[in-house]
Amino acid sequence: MADTKKQDRQADAAANATSNDKTGLRRGLTNYGDNGFSLFLRKAFIKGAGFTDRALDRPVVGIVNTGSAFNPCHGNAPQLIEAVKRGVMLAGGLPMDFPTISIHESFSAPTSMYLRNLMSMDTEEMLRAQPMDAVVLIGGCDKTVPAQLMGAASAGLPAIQLITGSMLTGSHRSERVGACTDCRRYWGRFRAEEIDATEIDDVNNQLVASVGTCSVMGTASTMACIAEALGMTVPGGASPPAVTADRMRIAERTGEQAVHIARARLTIDKILTPEAFENAMRVLLAIGGSTNGIIHLAAIAGRCGLEIDMKALDRMGRETPVLVDLKPSGQHYMEDFHHAGGMATLLRELKPLLNLDALTATGRTLGEEIERAGGGFAQDVVKPFDQPIFPQGGIAVLEGNLAPGGAIIKQSAADPTLMEHTGRAVVFENAEDMANRIDRDDLDVTADDILVLKNIGPKGAPGMPEAGYIPIPRKLARAGAKDIVRISDGRMSGTAFGTIVLHVTPEAAVGGPLAYVKTGDRIRLSVAERKLEWLVSEAELAERARAQPVTAPTAGRGYRKLFLETVTQADQGVDFDFLRAEEVTAKVPRSS
Structure with missing residues (x-):
């Protein structure tokens, strides 16, 4: 079976080699049996959309559009796309946005995790099928960022992640509240009959004060921080709230950087290395991050031929304290983390434990980016290493x-x-x-x-x-x-x-x-x-x-049949077995 799969991959690679060595719209030509005609036809249709030959000669940057009326966490997607396009054009590229599946936690039955692998497949196949030199992945809600990183890791293109950003906090009777730790706290009080139906309705109006992802260190914020720790975002990409000018500027910078990685052919495998995953594991522990982060890291690593060593993760946790004072482990919210300097502030504290030579999507190392961020300043959200909010990893x-x-x-x-x-x-x-x-x-x-x-x-x-x-x-x-x-x-x-x-x-x-x-x-x-x-x-x-x-x-048909027959257990990321790399090349962390 493995030999057959290998032969199939070799045949696919041979068929596409000539086309994929090209750039822009000359990549991945549709198979009509005549490459010249294939390119001629493609250019004719894209010119029908109003493009000129000059535009078509630029590097093509795909932009994954996950905007959806069913996904309020991505409610700022239209503005982000425009900012990314502006950045791409400023850097001399041609932006092309396209849709994929979008998954929201509260609008997905039976659960968003059931659909994460489907979104990853959609992402991977669209990256393979359509001509682009690099891709900007726009995601935010819990399963969307891991799904995109999984799909991009399998597709192998130059890729950069753009986080949609967290929501703003609201106020209930002068108490600051935000989704969704406060959702659970107030619902628990309602179940215990400490508050009545009128008050639970009132707080419901204030828990989500804007579009964007949950305002605490839930899975969405965890994956945002992990994406930056992996080197998959521009510096500072994890923390700006969704509805701020900071987030729009991050989007513009992301578009510019996408053109640079396209020209440099900085493919995702050069960034998602064992050292990068070790850095992400450190950050997961230090932020008191979501337990879901472990599953998603295992799934992304599995696409790269890597395996998370859970015992080693626990050993790392004994020497990596929780430093970020955010709910549910602490008291603050994501916008406070952003005002405190975001990931740069945290990475400075973790610097002795990080792999500083790990490459990032900027083309510079993590150590270089920490130095470029400059010195810290007085704040009370990210604690000093010797004064943690919890002595071990979360x-x-x-x-x-x-x-x-x-x-x-x-x-x-x-x-x-x-x-x-x-x-x-x-x-x-x-x-x-x-x-x-x-x-x-x-x-x-x-x-x-x-x-x-x-x-x-x-x-x-x-x-x-x-x-x-x-x-x-x-x-x-x-x-x-x-x-x-x-x-x-x-x-x-x-x-x-x-x-x-x-x-x-x-x-x-x-x-x-x-x-x-x-x-x-x-x-x-x-x-x-x-x-x-x-x-x-x-x-x-x-x-x-x-x-x-x-x-x-078991199931008789459809996606459920595929899911039940191929899904792995939690330690392998709940991915489909056939989507993981066929060979494990290293355990993470390798020092274990």
């Missing part, structure tokens, strides 16, 4: 007989009193079971118990939804409980908080040990020891597996 990697392939916890957003805890399992078989029982007054649960939710992993849901943020049972919320240990094979939003164990691997739907946990079993969580232990004997586990064999879910 994410810890757990192991044990309940998660042979690993699990994770966002320790910086957890209750310290619960991170060493042994309790009785209260089990929900799936999301429907949880929805039916979580708020029943007769639910047999106490605050010392451990909630376990099965079958919300990659195959089980499908799509690994953000249902891992299991709500506090209503009877406990009314009694004043603010946190409880929760365990699942799913994900949670980067805006969420609590003592929540996620990404249990293998998932229940493929026969992982989680599938056989019963209410009443004892589970031990020790974040200090990085342990997640199910206190049953191996013999008991074997007997339960024999008595209740698990059959993985």
